[in-house]
Amino acid sequence: xxxxxxxxxxxxxxxxxxxxxxxxxxxxxxxxxxxxxxxxxxxxxxxxxxxxxxxxxxxxxxxxxxxxxxxxxxxxxxxxxxxxxxxxxxxxxx
Amino acid sequence: xxxxxxxxxxxxxxxxxxxxxxxxxxxxxxxxxxxxxxxxxxxxxxxxxxxxxxxxxxxxxxxxxxxxxxxxxxxxxxxxxxxxxxxxxxxxxxxxxxxxxxxxxxxxxxxxxxxxxxxxxxxxxxxxxxxxxxxxxxxxxxxxxxxxxxxxxxxxxxxxxxxxxxxxxxxxxxxxxxxxxxxxxxxxxxxxxxxxxxxxxxxxxxxxxxxxxxxxxxxxxxxxxxxxxxxxxxxxxxxxxxxxxxxxxxxxxxxxxxxxxxxxxxxxxxxxxxxxxxxxxxxxxxxxxxxxxxxxxxxxxxxxxxxxxxxxxxxxxxxxxxxxxxxxxxxxxxxxxxxxxxxxxxxxxxxxxxxxxxxxxxxxxxxxxxxxxxxxxxxxxxxxxxxxxxxxxxxxxxxxxxxxxxxxxxxxxxxxxxxxxxxxxxxxxxxxxxxxxxxxxxxxxxxxxxxxxxx
Numbered sequence: 001x002x003x004x005x006x007x008x009x010x011x012x013x014x015x016x017x018x019x020x021x022x023x024x025x026x027x028x029x030x031x032x033x034x035x036x037x038x039x040x041x042x043x044x045x046x047x048x049x050x051x052x053x054x055x056x057x058x059x060x061x062x063x064x065x066x067x068x069x070x071x072x073x074x075x076x077x078x079x080x081x082x083x084x085x086x087x088x089x090x091x092x093x094x
Numbered sequence: 095x096x097x098x099x100x101x102x103x104x105x106x107x108x109x110x111x112x113x114x115x116x117x118x119x120x121x122x123x124x125x126x127x128x129x130x131x132x133x134x135x136x137x138x139x140x141x142x143x144x145x146x147x148x149x150x151x152x153x154x155x156x157x158x159x160x161x162x163x164x165x166x167x168x169x170x171x172x173x174x175x176x177x178x179x180x181x182x183x184x185x186x187x188x189x190x191x192x193x194x195x196x197x198x199x200x201x202x203x204x205x206x207x208x209x210x211x212x213x214x215x216x217x218x219x220x221x222x223x224x225x226x227x228x229x230x231x232x233x234x235x236x237x238x239x240x241x242x243x244x245x246x247x248x249x250x251x252x253x254x255x256x257x258x259x260x261x262x263x264x265x266x267x268x269x270x271x272x273x274x275x276x277x278x279x280x281x282x283x284x285x286x287x288x289x290x291x292x293x294x295x296x297x298x299x300x301x302x303x304x305x306x307x308x309x310x311x312x313x314x315x316x317x318x319x320x321x322x323x324x325x326x327x328x329x330x331x332x333x334x335x336x337x338x339x340x341x342x343x344x345x346x347x348x349x350x351x352x353x354x355x356x357x358x359x360x361x362x363x364x365x366x367x368x369x370x371x372x373x374x375x376x377x378x379x380x381x382x383x384x385x386x387x388x389x390x391x392x393x394x395x396x397x398x399x400x401x402x403x404x405x406x407x408x409x410x411x412x413x414x415x416x417x418x419x420x421x422x423x424x425x426x427x428x429x430x431x432x433x434x435x436x437x438x439x440x441x442x443x444x445x446x447x448x449x450x451x452x453x454x455x456x457x458x459x460x461x462x463x464x465x466x467x468x469x470x471x472x473x474x475x476x477x478x479x480x481x482x483x484x485x486x487x488x489x490x491x492x493x494x495x496x497x498x499x500x501x502x503x504x505x506x507x508x509x510x511x512x513x514x515x516x517x518x519x520x521x522x523x524x525x526x527x528x529x530x531x532x533x534x535x536x537x538x539x540x541x542x543x544x545x546x547x548x549x
Contacts, residue, residue, distance in 0.1 A: 009099070011108055039101060050104050063162040081108055083165040090353040091346045092103045 006056040007036070007085040010069065014078025016047040024049070024080060027072050031065055032057040047078065052085070106346075110320050115381045116347060117167040118354050119316035119374045121157050122295035124302035124367065125149045125309050127176040127211075135188025138181070139196035146173060146200035146209070149309055154205040156361045160354055168354065169316070169516075173201060174300035175211035183223035190227045194234035194241045201240040208283075210300035212243040215290070218252040218539070228258075231265050235280035236272035242298035248288035248485035250492045254540040259485065262286050263478030263534065267501060270470065274503035277511040281500040282433075282465060286481050288488030288495045293368050294424040299461075299496060310367040312424060313355035315415075316374045317347040319381045321407070325389040336390070337410040344371065344414030352419040368423025371415030372460060373407075375435040377518035383407075383428050384437025384447075395437055396447030404428060405458035425494055427460025433513060433520035434465055442521045443510075449480075449523055457487055462495035467511050467520035470503040477501060479530035482540075490543055 012024055021040070028035060034054040041048050058065060066082050073080030110116040130141035150173050157171040175197065182190045194212050201209040212234055214224040231243050245262060248254035266286075270278035285299040292303020295312035302310070324343045328336060351369040359366035375383045384395035387403040408428045416422055430452065432438045441447035449466065456462040462484045468477075481497045488495030502511045505522045512519040 009104060011104060013105075013108075041101065048101065048105070050099075050101055066162070066165075081112075081165065083107070084163055086353055087164050087166065087350070088099050088104060088107060090349040091107055092099060 006054060008053050008055050008082050009085055009088055010051040010053060010080065010082045012047070012049040012073065012078050012080050014047055014076070016042050016045050017077070020047060020076055020078055021049060023072055023076050024069065027068050028053060031068070032059045033065070110347070111166055114323050115319035115376070115378065116317050116350075117169050118313060118351060120170040120172050120295050120297075120314040121153070121168055121354065121358050122172045122174050122300055122312045122314065123150050123153050123309065123362070123364070124174045124293070124306055124312060126302055126306065127178075127181045131181050131184050133184045135185050135192050138185055138188070139192055142181070142193055142196045143200045146175065146197065147203050150204045150206065152362060156358060159361070160358055164354065166350055166354065170207060172206050172295070172297060172300065173204070173209045174295070174302045174312075175209065176302050176304075177213035177215055178211060179214035179221070179224045179227040180304070182227060183221065186222070190230040191234040191237060194230070194238050198238035198241050206240065208240050208242050208297040210242040210244065210297050211302060212241050213245060213301045215246045216255055216258045217246050217249040217288075218255060220255070220258060228261060228265060231284060232268040232272045232280065235269050235283055242283045242285075242300065244285040244287055244290065244299045244301060246287040246290040247481065248489050248540075250289060250489050251542055251546045253542040254288065254482065254485045254489055256482065256534070256540055257537050259478050259481050260475070260534050260537060262481055263474035263476075266477050266499065267474045270501045270503055277505070277513065278470070278500045278502045279513055282498065282513050282517050284498065286497045288485035289493060291424050291494055295370050296372065296374065296425060298498065306367070307365055309364040311355060311359040311362060311364055312367040312370065313351045313358070314370045314372060314374065314424065315347055315351035317344070318373045318375045318383050318386060320347055321373060321411070322380065322382070322386045322389055325386055333406060337406055340407065340410035341414035344411045345418045348415040348418035366421070368421045369415070369419040370424025371411060371419070371422060371426050372424065373411055373428040375429060375431065376516060377434055377436055379436045382435045382437035383430055384435050384441055388437065394444060394446040395441040396451050400451065401454050401458055404430070404455050408459040425460040429461055429464065430455055430459060431464035431498070432466050433518040434516060435518075439519065439521060442523060449525060453483060453487070456484060456495055457491065460494060462488070463497045463499060465498055465500070465517065465520060467500045467502045467505065467522045468525050469507060469522055470501050470505050472501045472525055473529070473531065475529065475531040475534040476525055478534045480525070482534070486540070489540075490545060492545055
């Protein structure tokens with residue numbers, strides 16, 4: 001639990017529409033963020049995507065990437081959050 | 095590489111922050127000021143200012159960087175210092191309020207909203223320095239913005255110093271008078287303790303105890319909103335299961351305190367102290383401890399059953415949190431500050447919750463009679479008697495108790511005083527009109543109880 005992870009968890013929640021994954025992943029690719037896994041579900045039109053990504057090659061800082069993703073979310077009409085993997089590791093795993 | 099987390103786990107975390115007001119309430123940097131002692135007040139104040147600013151210059155920026163990195167709000171960045179009566183001891187002619195003003199300037203320079211430690215520990219007796227400091231508290235709190243003061247008047251090991259209890263009644267009255275233009279706001283920053291913890295990160299009672307290292311980072315978590323939703327989602331389950339659900343929830347929120355505390359300590363280059371896993375309400379609806387008790391099935395906080403509900407909550411919070419952090423400390427439990435909890439305020443205004451019931455509740459949760467406004471003409475001896483009652487509960491039950499009471503100048507029962515921000519607003523509550531004067535006038539020390547003989 002001591003080492004610094006470089007992975008982030010990106011979640012997207014909102015009304016389903018064309019191009020959500022494309023829009024979000026383009027932002028990640030533009031900044032050198034490598035997607036390790038994607039899981040996506042749709043429950044009665046409600047879209048939810050969880051992505052685990054490797055931030056080690058990221059060309060911008062965490063907060064700048066967060067702003068870019070949030071701006072893209074606003075454009076797509078969905079809520080995008082990005083959080084350090086440690087948050088989930090600490091909360092849900094001992 | 096597969097996703098290690100279930101989608102439900104990830105969405106639960108997001109919901110806690112986005113909808114349930116989960117936050118880290120405070121990162122508090124403890125700083126020893128023992129090496130700032132000096133025989134002259136001028137150089138002493140210069141040393142205090144310089145050391146606090148040098149030690150805490152990166153505190154606020156580090157806290158903000160952690161908020162960014164982990165996406166979890168950190169509401170307050172604060173400082174706790176060595177009880178000032180220890181630092182000003184060699185300075186026999188100076189006014190200790192000068193040192194409070196030096197702390198205030200340092201807090202403003204580094205951008206923290208509160209700095210705690212204008213304090214004296216007098217559970218068994220007062221040194222000359224302790225007395226000088228306590229007598230300067232009204233001036234110190236009237237002439238500073240950010241300084242918090244605390245005085246420990248009792249402990250399980252020492253008993254209760256009733257001379258100090260009598261003095262504190264007068265000091266509280268005088269502090270209210272000196273800040274009368276702000277409804278006695280000075281008293282909101284003055285805590286009278288029994289069994290004060292030396293590593294408490296929460297204000298107004300934080301100070302950096304004598305057994306602490308040069309510097310230390312302590313973290314106070316929050317999260318009444320998260321626990322409230324846990325209870326609301328389970329309206330019909332039996333108590334054993336309810337306690338278990340609360341434990342699971344507090345485990346998770348305490349883990350965040352552990353993560354943030356360790357990372358803050360690493361980035362600031364100081365040791366990590368403790369996580370204080372207290373449920374600290376804010377004046378916002380949905381972030382109230384009273385609402386949790388009501389969600390358990392009580393029509394209004396303060397009615398019969400409230401003490402039992404609070405006992406279950408407080409115990410489950412501790413059990414869940416104890417597993418989640420390697421170092422538990424501070425106050426740890428549920429807070430019931432009236433002015434800072436929307437549900438408590440409502441219960442007082444509707445007449446369900448009175449001081450006597452609050453006193454009973456303090457037997458089973460952390461802290462004590464907290465942020466309670468009483469009529470401005472309440473006698474000092476009555477304030478002292480309230481303090482003595484709380485100190486007795488703490489002494490006998492080997493727990494921390496505290497009194498933060500505001501005799502709001504010119505106010506009567508039914509009025510409401512506004513302190514603003516996290517301090518909230520307090521309905522003025524009734525105290526018993528019968529006198530405690532002769533009891534308080536006795537003076538002396540209540541002996542340590544039989545519970546103190548543990549060796």
